[in-house]
Amino acid sequence: MTTATRHALISGASIAGPALAHQLAARGWRTTVVERAPRLRDEGQNIDVRGVAREVMRRMGVEDAVREAGTGEVGLRFVDGDGRVVAAFPAGEDDTGGATAEIEILRGELSRILHERTRGDSDYRFGEQISGLTDHGDHVTATLDGGDEIDADIVVVAEGTRSRTRAMVLPEIRLDELGLYIAYLTIPRTDEDDRWWRWYGAPGSRSLSLRPDNRGTTRAMLSFRSNVRGLEELDRADQVTILRRTFADAGWQTPRVLDALEDAPLYFDAVGQARLSRWSSGRTVLLGDAAWSPGPFGTGTSLALVGAYVLAGELAGGDDHRAALARYEELMRPHVDRAQNIRPAAIRAMNPYSATGLTVQRAVLRAAGPVVGALGRLSARRSRPPSEAIDLPDYPLPAGSVTPA
Ligand SMILES: Cc1cc2nc3c(=O)[nH]c(=O)nc-3n(C[C@H](O)[C@H](O)[C@H](O)COP(=O)(O)OP(=O)(O)OC[C@H]3O[C@@H](n4cnc5c(N)ncnc54)[C@H](O)[C@@H]3O)c2cc1C
Numbered sequence: 001m002t003t004a005t006r007h008a009l010i011s012g013a014s015i016a017g018p019a020l021a022h023q024l025a026a027r028g029w030r031t032t033v034v035e036r037a038p039r040l041r042d043e044g045q046n047i048d049v050r051g052v053a054r055e056v057m058r059r060m061g062v063e064d065a066v067r068e069a070g071t072g073e074v075g076l077r078f079v080d081g082d083g084r085v086v087a088a089f090p091a092g093e094d095d096t097g098g099a100t101a102e103i104e105i106l107r108g109e110l111s112r113i114l115h116e117r118t119r120g121d122s123d124y125r126f127g128e129q130i131s132g133l134t135d136h137g138d139h140v141t142a143t144l145d146g147g148d149e150i151d152a153d154i155v156v157v158a159e160g161t162r163s164r165t166r167a168m169v170l171p172e173i174r175l176d177e178l179g180l181y182i183a184y185l186t187i188p189r190t191d192e193d194d195r196w197w198r199w200y201g202a203p204g205s206r207s208l209s210l211r212p213d214n215r216g217t218t219r220a221m222l223s224f225r226s227n228v229r230g231l232e233e234l235d236r237a238d239q240v241t242i243l244r245r246t247f248a249d250a251g252w253q254t255p256r257v258l259d260a261l262e263d264a265p266l267y268f269d270a271v272g273q274a275r276l277s278r279w280s281s282g283r284t285v286l287l288g289d290a291a292w293s294p295g296p297f298g299t300g301t302s303l304a305l306v307g308a309y310v311l312a313g314e315l316a317g318g319d320d321h322r323a324a325l326a327r328y329e330e331l332m333r334p335h336v337d338r339a340q341n342i343r344p345a346a347i348r349a350m351n352p353y354s355a356t357g358l359t360v361q362r363a364v365l366r367a368a369g370p371v372v373g374a375l376g377r378l379s380a381r382r383s384r385p386p387s388e389a390i391d392l393p394d395y396p397l398p399a400g401s402v403t404p405a
Contacts, residue, residue, distance in 0.1 A: 005030065008315070009142050009150050010122075011130050011165050012158035013040060015047075015107070016288025016304035018114035018122075020156060022060055023312030025121040026397055032150060033118075036159075038127040040115050043267035044107035045184045045219040046071050046197070046211050052392045053302035054103065056309045062113055069109045071213050074195045078365050081200070081251040087365035088196075106213055107301070130155075130165045135282040154321060155284040156311070158304075161272055161293035162232070169281040173274060177229055178347055180271040180296055183222045183243055186213075187260040193218045201358050202250040205351040208257060220257045220264075222247055225351055232270040239268045271296045273340050279332075280325040287311055292332075294339040296347060303339060306392070307332055313395030331393065 006029050010017045013035035021031040049057060049066065057063040075090035091104075115124070125144070132143040133155060142150045157165045166173055199209040205225035213219050224246050231242060240261050247254045274293045279286045286292075288304035310331050314324040352358045 006154075006315075007032070007152045008154045008156055009034065009130075009140070009152035010156045010158055011035075012160060012163075012288070012290065013037075013115065013124060013126070014111050014158070014160065014288075015114065015301055016158035016290075016308055017156070018111065018118050019060070019305050019308035020158065020287060020312055021118040021122045022062075022114060023308055024316065025118060026060075027312060027316035029316065031118070031122040032152070033122050033124045034128050034130060034144065035124065035126050036129045040108075040111055040126075041267075042108035042112075043184060043186070043265050045221055046073060046104045046213070047107045047110065047301040048298055049103050049105065049110075049305065050299075050302050053305040055392055056305045059309065062117065063103075065113050066105050066110060067103060069105055069113065069214060071104045071106060071211070072195055073104045073197050073212050076197045076199060078199050078201075078362070079252065080362060081202075083198075083252060086362045106215075106219070109214070110301070130168075133165070133168050133284060135284065137282075140283045153283065154315060156287050157284065157290050158287045160289045161269070161274055163286070163290040166286060166290050169284045170276055170278070170286065173276055176273045176275060178271045178273065178295055178342075178344070179225050179227060180347060180351070181224055181226060181231055182269055182271060182296075183239070184267040185220045185222070185257065185261065185264040186215075186217050187220050187257060187264050189216060189218045190256075200252040201352065201361065202247075202252070202254075203353070203355045203358055204246075204250075205348075205353045206247060206250050207351060208247070208250065208252060208254050210253065210257075220260075222254075222257065223351070225347075225353075229270070232268055236266065236268075239266070243268075273342075275340070279329050283321060285311065285325050285328070292336040292340065294336065295342045296350075297339075297342065299339045303332075303336065306335065309395070310393065313393060317395065 008024050008029055008031050010020055010031060010033045013033050017033050021033055024031050057066055073091060075088060077088045078086040080086055128144045128146055130142050131145040134141045139151050139153055140155050142155055157163055159165055193210060193212060195212050197209060197211045201207045207223045209221045211219045222243055243261060244258055247258060272293060273295045274291065279291045287307050289300050294300055294303060311328045314328045317324060352361050
């Protein structure tokens, strides 16, 4: 295959997959995107785009569209069981700071924007998945579960934390479960819901948060710690039953959320970290959460955007895919290592088990809120957060190329 006809088969159409399709199309590649779900998935909550990922969005030409589709969230308030504000952290005012980033967008909205800008150039195949891969050395043949075969120069697995195709090429994957489950739901909005993200911690390491969106609904998140593994594999009815039982006596606005549960769009997942000593094998490479899912602190989307930009830039820079994939890993690895460096104690501290632990957490937040804010700003200036831990290479677009818009 010549440079002009290079073809990437990308599996997964959430954030990493369409972002890569966008960047490869801008460099003259042909792309096919296979997505297991029957259509683009809309579930999920606000995700924030920080640090160098903001710069990537600028270079992709999507920053304005993302800003326009923002949720308008003004910050984070911790509340008690009566809804009284314990501590408040206003949204950041730059590319990096704040619990709420300056740009907050629904995951589904960002996915939609990326899909809209790539569907003209990419062949999207929904409701399909890869069932086999054969690496011939100079190209790969992927067999889809419907029987079709697709030849590609590169296969990119962007299937998220619980990727299936990953095991076909890198079976040594270690998935560290962090013992935390999160259910993301979309529920009807009430007059009481404002532009703040409200977070309520309940005894038993449970929490409920409510966040505004730009669709006239409210995004709810129920999270709980458990030693039982595999709940994310249960069917929806069983997950709903578990949520009902777990949160029956949790207080604050949980009755309202449980009432809406039956009909609400729901995405239920266990928080885990994917750890691999390498991200590629031959002509197949992992991208986004499939390669490095970082865990509970919301850095996955920024990493996926930066990773897509770097992978496209390196692949398009020459014909030696081995060198490109090695350089992609070399550039992304330190960034990922920092994002994955999460202590179990930090997860426990965020989700105290006992009522006493919660009282202490609230007292600390109440007393230290302003100090924490100031220290956060200071440390952000002194040390670069994971979203900033990479010097973004400049990958010029070829003359005459057009960024998909
Ligand atoms: C429905 C959904 C809701 C989410 N909600 C939130 C949220 O509220 N907050 C948050 O911080 N993060 C959320 N995430 C995770 C977040 O999107 C990622 O951490 C981050 O954006 C990196 O994205 P990714 O594209 O690498 O992986 P993901 O976003 O996990 O996307 C993987 C995609 O691959 C598809 N897929 C999986 N297996 C296969 C297969 N075998 N063949 C083909 N396609 C496959 C999935 O359907 C999905 O579309 C959500 C993810 C999903 C899929």
